[in-house]
Amino acid sequence: MQWRDRHASRIAEVETVVFDWDGTIADSISTIVRCMQAAAADCSLPVPGIDSVKAIIGLGLREAVVELFSEQSAATVDAVVESYRDFYLSPENREVVLFEGVRDLLELLTERGYLITVATGKSRRGLDRALEETGLHDFFVATRTVDECFSKPHPQMLNELADFTGVSAERMLMVGDGVMDIQMAVAAGALALGVATGAADECELVASGAAGCLASVRDLSALL
Helix, strand or coil, X not given: CHHHXXXXXXXXXXXXEEECCECCCECXXXXXXXXXXXXXXXXXXXXXXXXXXXXXXXXXXXXXXXHHCCCCCHHHHHHHHHHXXXXXXCHHHCCCCECCCHHHHHHHHHHCCCEEEEXXXXXXXXXXXXXXXXXXXXXXXXXXXCCCXXXXXXXXXXXXXXXXXXXXXXHEEEEECCXXXXXXXXXXXXXXXXXXXXXXXXXXXXXXXXXXXXXXXXXHHHXX
């Protein structure tokens, strides 16, 4: 990979790896799209297309709904938010499906001495539920959600993780599947890598400032 050679010095300096959750660690993009479309129909609104929903993944839920339905009243936005939550938390959507190789990757990075963290557009409640159901909680030294910080692409999540770990953003690697993940990393001064398993394709991720793009998150093991 030519991009790996170009960024070898920065990759060698990485101490903290920051993962997005949906579309990066968890194979959940199709569920998010399906639930948002169902919520729109439930509230008698035009059903957004797949690409439209993918484009807002990474924002906080309310911010995402406002972006999708910008002409709707606050009351309608509230109704869509609640409907989405009901669909997303329904029994058929409760199982958190990890991408292949995630657990092995986290074990390997831990053994190699990296600090592993999460920066996600999920709520604190949603992330904690996912961590509990997958048993991954102990791998992460810190996590930040949209409840606690400004929504992506604002760099607050990465800035707070840098403060917590004592590792500067310049020695962080942000790994995400969405344009907003990459934009957040660039704003914070962190190195960013895309993964082509979720909201955006390789061209979009690189155009947003990613140093390169991995086919899946498990490929990170060969890089670090």
